[in-house]
Amino acid sequence: MKTRWIRKGLGLDISKDYFHACLGGYTQEMEFKVIAQRRFSNSQKGFVELVEWMQKHRKDKALDWQVVMEVTGVYHERVLYHLHSEGYPVCLEVAKRVKRYMQSIGHKSKNDKLDGRGLAQLACERKLVRWAPVSPQIHAIRTLLRHRKAMVVARDQFCNQLHALKHAASDERIVERSLKQMIKTLDKQIEMAEDLVIKRTKQDAAFYNKVRMIVDSVKGLGYITVLTIVAETNGFKEFTSIKQLVSYAGMDVVENSSGKFKGKTHISKQGNARIRAALYMPSLGIIREKTEPFYSLYMRLVIRTGGIKMKGVVAIQRKLLILIYTLWKKDEPFDPVRYITVQPEPKTMVPEREVAPI
Structure with missing residues (x-):
C-alpha cells in the first residue's frame, strides 16, 4: 500500500x-x-x-x-x-x-x-520562521563591527596582561615591549575598522542620515552603538513589536515562581549577546553623567530593588534598545519632553511571533 x-x-x-x-x-x-x-x-x-x-x-x-x-x-x-x-x-x-x-x-x-x-x-x-538574508550593506557593516569588537576584546586582554606584568615580581622588558607593541597595533586597527564602518555607512545617504539623527538627538549614544544595534537586527526589518525585539536581545524577564514559592526574576540572556554588550557602556555613561530622562528611571529601580544597581543598568540598556527601535521605525529624532509623557504599550497575553537568527 x-x-x-x-x-x-x-x-x-x-x-x-x-x-x-x-x-x-x-x-x-x-x-x-x-x-x-x-x-x-x-x-x-x-x-x-x-x-x-x-x-x-x-x-x-x-x-x-x-x-x-x-x-x-x-x-x-x-x-x-x-x-x-x-x-x-x-x-x-x-x-x-x-x-x-x-x-x-x-x-x-x-x-x-x-x-x-x-x-x-x-x-x-513546527511551522518555523523563514530565514531571510540581510542586505549587502548591513552585512558588510556587521562584519566590520564584529571584527572591531574582537580586536577590542584582544586589546583589553593585552592591557590586563601588561597591568599584571607591571605589578609582578619578575621584570621582563621584552614581554612588556611586546605587549605595548601589540596594544599600539590593535589601537590602529580598531581606529581603521571604525573609519571603514563610517565610510560604508555613508555610501547610503538615507541610511547614514537615519543613524546620525539618532546619535545627534540621544545623549550618550555613539555611531558604533547605534550601528551595532541596527546591523545585528538587520535594520529591524523582521520586528513588528517591542516585545519581539526585547526577546531577541535576551532582555525579556524570566519569572521563577510556583505556588507560595517566589524565586528571583532575571533577564533570560537567551538572545543576541552583541546587542546587550553594545548597550552596556552607553548605559554606564548615562548613569555617570546623570543624563535625563534615563537617570531617574535608574534611581527609581535601584531604590525599589534595595540598592541592586545592576538591575537599574539593565533597565537603561533595555530602554535604549527600545528607543533606538522606535526612532528608527518612525524616522524621527528623540524628543525628551514627549518621551516622558508617552505611556508604555499595554501588556498582552497573545504570544509574539519569533524572529529567526540573523
Missing part, C-alpha cells in the same frame, strides 16, 4: 567538511518516517548534488515542507545562502533550542544521522 504523506521536512546537520541530509515526513497515521538520507560535501559541488537529490525524492511538490538547520559558527552559511537563492524555504534555528527539542523527543545519543533525523522531525512538526 502506498504511503500517504501529510507533511515533509528536510533536516541538515552541518560540519566543516560535509553535512548530513535527512528527508522525513508524517504519514496519515501521524507516524514520522525517514524517506531518504545522505551525506554531502560542504562545497558548491555538494550543494548542487543536494538540490538534485531533493528534487528526486520530492515527487509531491504541492505538499507543504521546509528545510531546517542549526547555527554552526559559519559552516552553515554557504549552504544556507545557496538553498535560499534556489527558492527553498529554509529555517535557521539556534543550537540551544534544537538541543532541547532533541531531548523532548527522547534522543539521548548524538551523531550526524540522529541529529539529521531530529531536525527533519522538527521541520515536520
